[in-house]
Amino acid sequence: MIIEINTQSTSPLYEQLRDQIVLGIAAKKLALSEPLPSVRGLAADLGINFHTVNKAYSMLCDEGYIVIDRRKGAMVAQTAIDSKAFLSKLSQQLSLSAAEAICHDMNECDFIATCTACYQKAKGVADNGGSL
Amino acid sequence: MIIEINTQSTSPLYEQLRDQIVLGIAAKKLALSEPLPSVRGLAADLGINFHTVNKAYSMLCDEGYIVIDRRKGAMVAQTAIDSKAFLSKLSQQLSLSAAEAICHDMNECDFIATCTACYQKAKGVADNGGSL
Amino acid sequence: MIIEINTQSTSPLYEQLRDQIVLGIAAKKLALSEPLPSVRGLAADLGINFHTVNKAYSMLCDEGYIVIDRRKGAMVAQTAIDSKAFLSKLSQQLSLSAAEAICHDMNECDFIATCTACYQKAKGVADNGGSL
Amino acid sequence: MIIEINTQSTSPLYEQLRDQIVLGIAAKKLALSEPLPSVRGLAADLGINFHTVNKAYSMLCDEGYIVIDRRKGAMVAQTAIDSKAFLSKLSQQLSLSAAEAICHDMNECDFIATCTACYQKAKGVADNGGSL
DNA sequence: GTGGTCTAGACCACA
DNA sequence: GTGGTCTAGACCACG
Numbered sequence: 001m002i003i004e005i006n007t008q009s010t011s012p013l014y015e016q017l018r019d020q021i022v023l024g025i026a027a028k029k030l031a032l033s034e035p036l037p038s039v040r041g042l043a044a045d046l047g048i049n050f051h052t053v054n055k056a057y058s059m060l061c062d063e064g065y066i067v068i069d070r071r072k073g074a075m076v077a078q079t080a081i082d083s084k085a086f087l088s089k090l091s092q093q094l095s096l097s098a099a100e101a102i103c104h105d106m107n108e109c110d111f112i113a114t115c116t117a118c119y120q121k122a123k124g125v126a127d128n129g130g131s132l
Numbered sequence: 133m134i135i136e137i138n139t140q141s142t143s144p145l146y147e148q149l150r151d152q153i154v155l156g157i158a159a160k161k162l163a164l165s166e167p168l169p170s171v172r173g174l175a176a177d178l179g180i181n182f183h184t185v186n187k188a189y190s191m192l193c194d195e196g197y198i199v200i201d202r203r204k205g206a207m208v209a210q211t212a213i214d215s216k217a218f219l220s221k222l223s224q225q226l227s228l229s230a231a232e233a234i235c236h237d238m239n240e241c242d243f244i245a246t247c248t249a250c251y252q253k254a255k256g257v258a259d260n261g262g263s264l
Numbered sequence: 265m266i267i268e269i270n271t272q273s274t275s276p277l278y279e280q281l282r283d284q285i286v287l288g289i290a291a292k293k294l295a296l297s298e299p300l301p302s303v304r305g306l307a308a309d310l311g312i313n314f315h316t317v318n319k320a321y322s323m324l325c326d327e328g329y330i331v332i333d334r335r336k337g338a339m340v341a342q343t344a345i346d347s348k349a350f351l352s353k354l355s356q357q358l359s360l361s362a363a364e365a366i367c368h369d370m371n372e373c374d375f376i377a378t379c380t381a382c383y384q385k386a387k388g389v390a391d392n393g394g395s396l
Numbered sequence: 397m398i399i400e401i402n403t404q405s406t407s408p409l410y411e412q413l414r415d416q417i418v419l420g421i422a423a424k425k426l427a428l429s430e431p432l433p434s435v436r437g438l439a440a441d442l443g444i445n446f447h448t449v450n451k452a453y454s455m456l457c458d459e460g461y462i463v464i465d466r467r468k469g470a471m472v473a474q475t476a477i478d479s480k481a482f483l484s485k486l487s488q489q490l491s492l493s494a495a496e497a498i499c500h501d502m503n504e505c506d507f508i509a510t511c512t513a514c515y516q517k518a519k520g521v522a523d524n525g526g527s528l
Numbered sequence: 529g530t531g532g533t534c535t536a537g538a539c540c541a542c543a
Numbered sequence: 544g545t546g547g548t549c550t551a552g553a554c555c556a557c558g
Contacts, residue, residue, distance in 0.1 A: 007466045010532095012557065019228055026231035048467070049558045065235055083236050087246075093229045094250035096151055097222060099158035101251075103197060104215050108251055114219075115247040118226035119233075119240055144533060170545060181535045186546080202271045203312070203543065205545070274547095276542065283492055290495035313543045329499055347500050351510075354493060358514035360415055361489050363422035365515075367461055368479050372515050378483075379511040382490035383497075383504055408548060434530065445550045450531080467558065469530070 001029040005046050013048055017056035022065060025076055027124030036066065036074040133161040137178050145180055149188035157197060157208055159256035168198065168206040265293040269310050277312055281320035289329060289340055291388030300330065300338040397425040401442050409444055413452035421461060421472055423520035432462065432470040 003020045005013055024030045036042075039057060043050035057074050060066045068074045101111045135152045137145055156162045168174070171189060175182035189206050192198045196213040200206050233243045267284045269277055288294045300306075303321060307314035321338050324330045332338045365375045399416045401409055420426045432438070435453060439446035453470050456462045460477040464470050497507045 007468075008463050009466075013466060014557080022235060023228065023231045026234040052558060055557090079235075079237055086232070086236050090229060090233060091246065091250055093225070094247055095254050096155065097225050097229070098247070098251040098254040099155045100218070101222060102158035102254055103154060104218050105211060108248070111251055112244060112247060114222065115226055115230070115244060116240070118223055119230040119243050122227050122230035122234055146533085172545075182546090183536090184534065187533090199272050200546090202273075202277060202546090204271075278542085286499060287492065287495045290498040316543060319542090343499075343501055350496070350500050354497060355510065355514055357489070357493050358511055359518050360419065361486060361493070362511070362515040362518040363419045364482070365486060366422035366518055367418060368482050369475060372512070375515055376508060376511060378487065379490055379494070379508060380504070382487055383494040383507055386491050386494035386498055410548085436530075446531090447551090448549065451548090464531090466531085 003042075003046065005048065007048075013052050014055040014059065017046075017053065018059050021056070021060060023122065025065060026122045029124065030076050032076050032078065034076055035072060036076070038073055135174075135178065137180065145184050146187040146191065149178075149185065150191050153188070153192060154197060155254065158254045161256070162208050164208050164210060166208055167204055168208070170205055267306075267310065269312065271312075277316045278319040278323065281310075281317065282323050285320070285324060286329060287386065290386045293388065294340050296340050296342065298340055299336060300340070302337055399438075399442065401444065409448050410451040410455065413442075413449065414455050417452070417456060418461060419518065422518045425520070426472050428472050428474060430472055431468055432472070434469055 001024045003017065003024075005016055005020075007013065009016065021030070021036070030036065036057070037045070039053045040050050043053045046053075057066065057068060061068050061074070064077055064079075066074050067077045098111060101114075106114075133156045135149065135156075137148055137152075139145070141148065153162070153168070162168070168189070169177070171185045172182045175185045178185070189198065189200065193200050193206075196209055198206050199209045230243060233246075238246075265288045267281065267288075269280055269284075271277065273280065285294070285300070294300065300321070301309070303317045304314050307317045310317075321330065321332060325332050325338070328341055328343075330338050331341045362375060365378075370378075397420045399413065399420075401412055401416075403409070405412065417426070417432070426432065432453070433441070435449045436446045439449045442449070453462065453464065457464050457470075460473055462470050463473045494507060497510075502510075
């Protein structure tokens with residue numbers, strides 16, 4: 001799996017990293033229980049400070065996406081927890097996106113079509129050849 | 133229109149303000165060409181510094197949601213521009229949301245249902261009772 | 265002669281007005297010794313405050329583009345004065361424009377071609393049919 | 397590279413700063429990818445507030461002259477973008493300068509000569525003695 | 529150590 | 544009266 005970091009973006013590096021890994025897990029590019037690269041190794045690969053990678057891993061751990069074992073390192077969690085708080089957060093994100101779409105004169109059909117396309121893309125259908 | 137600011141949140145005040153106003157425009161709580169409150173007036177109402185409000189207004193202006201008229205102050209723009217760059221940004225936001233949903237074992241049906249609900253909510257259907 | 269004012273621009277209205285009138289004089293749309301519209305009349309036409317028009321006229325008078333007669337009102341001056349200070353100002357403006365052009369990878373030929381085109385345009389060649 | 401700020405001038409400090417840096421980039425006094433001084437460092441050198449420098453840097457970033465890297469700070473951009481909008485802006489600047497020149501009885505030859513001189517000066521030919 | 533954010537207060541330009 | 548500009552200082556996020 002390839003992770004791209006843009007050091008010129010306004011969003012913090014650890015957040016970009018966290019987002020990329022979530023995308024990777026959803027697309028099954030990071031298999032369940034597969035160990036993630038070590039903090040120092042990934043930091044070296046990306047050319048960033050290992051504290052930054054550490055922070056991203058901590059966030060992912062707090063959100064339940066990964067589990068961190070002191071000996072085995074980080075690995076993808078079986079399933080993410082705390083789905084109630086998550087639904088509230090998801091709803092907020094989507095409401096804002098929808099509001100932005102409405103302001104840009106996008107009707108419901110087009111918005112839902114975009115949502116569907118993004119879901120498919122996130123699932124990695126295009127990358128894996130569709131059906132599994 | 134009521135704007136709520138959470139000073140406890142980690143996200144910057146100007147960003148919260150920007151998001152609230154976008155939601156307000158989408159829900160038609162802020163009519164087209166309706167003047168927004170003055171920078172200092174809104175700041176006083178919210179109990180925050182006027183520079184913070186100013187930054188939010190500047191962002192909204194850059195994004196094309198509002199225009200700042202020298203005579204009448206800030207007002208809702210007729211229509212937001214630069215839809216090409218917007219589509220790319222929207223797609224990125226939705227892809228991340230979709231990935232998070234997938235990690236939480238949400239299937240496509242449920243995700244799309246949530247998207248639809250959020251679109252309706254953003255449009256203010258729930259608030260106005262649907263048809264008028 | 266048509267004057268266009270953009271109340272949503274960041275540059276002050278009186279400056280826009282001043283620039284438009286200078287362009288008009290150069291293009292001979294405002295003939296020598298022709299009286300300019302009255303301060304209050306022009307303000308009403310443009311839908312702006314007459315203090316704003318007044319300020320623009322004062323600037324033009326200070327720069328020598330027009331003369332203001334208490335009885336006859338404002339009119340185009342025979343010739344602009346203070347050419348030494350002007351040359352310095354012009355050089356400064358052009359140097360900055362040239363620097364911006366260089367940063368955008370524009371070579372000398374293209375820059376000079378653009379300068380020539382702008383000079384012709386300012387002289388109103390295209391509008392008046394070329395020769396006089 | 398030496399930056400001079402005139403606190404007596406009517407034009408805002410951040411604009412003067414922005415212009416000086418553009419001139420510096422064009423004259424190659426600031427090499428490509430060379431890091432600019434830090435916001436607070438430059439502010440201290442110039443004896444002005446760091447917010448003022450920050451605003452100038454933000455403008456330059458928006459215009460594509462510099463990029464702000466999270467690790468290395470601000471640096472000269474490889475190449476400025478959005479040349480279409482730029483050409484329109486450049487044409488407007490030059491037209492106004494040309495109009496002013498015409499009002500001061502400057503003929504086309506003299507105007508173009510001045511443009512050429514300014515281009516050379518901006519490129520830094522005069523400073524380096526022409527050929528190297 | 530660097531930039532980002534927020535607050536606060538003063539002055540001026542603008543309409 | 545409104546926004547724009549500049550200054551100043553404090554705190555935190557980031558790397």
